[in-house]
Amino acid sequence: MALLDTHYPLRQHNTFRFEATARYAAHVRAPEDVPAALADPRVQGLPVLVLVGGSNIVLTRDFEGLVLLMENMGIATGRSMVDGREVHTVTAGGGESWHGLVAHTVSHGLPGLE
Incomplete structure (x- = not known):
């Protein structure tokens, strides 16, 4: 199950390593982690951002939503x-x-x- 972290640092997840945090972040290690994270009542109505390696994205400010950190491999x-x-x-x-x-x-x- 994807556990939600609060105020998760996103520096390692964006191209220029700018300081930014996510209000919530979930580590997705299996397909079923996505609906579990989205069902959390704390994130209802918030925007969702999906991140993999963090290249080709520039985060210049905090993200006031849920970041799904895709870590499921294979x-x-x-x-x-x-x-x-x-x-x-x-x-x-x-x-x-x-x-x-x-x-x-x-x-x-x-x-x-x-």
Whole structure:
């Protein structure tokens, strides 16, 4: 279950490492952590921000809502036949980096994401 931290520091979660805090933050380590965090009565009606690695985002002030810190990892690949054609699927946890996901697919002979 995702436990909510209050006044969570966001310095490590934004590109230029500006000082900022989140009113609430939840560490999402499994898919079921998202609805659990959103069901908390303290965050009802507040804005929600989803963060993974913290690149390509600049936080210049405190965030007065709930930040979901995506930490769930894992990459799974599969294949099946659809209408006589081989179809590949890739499922990735919300905490996976884009670069890591692309590298994984290429190394497994599944180009296309790059």
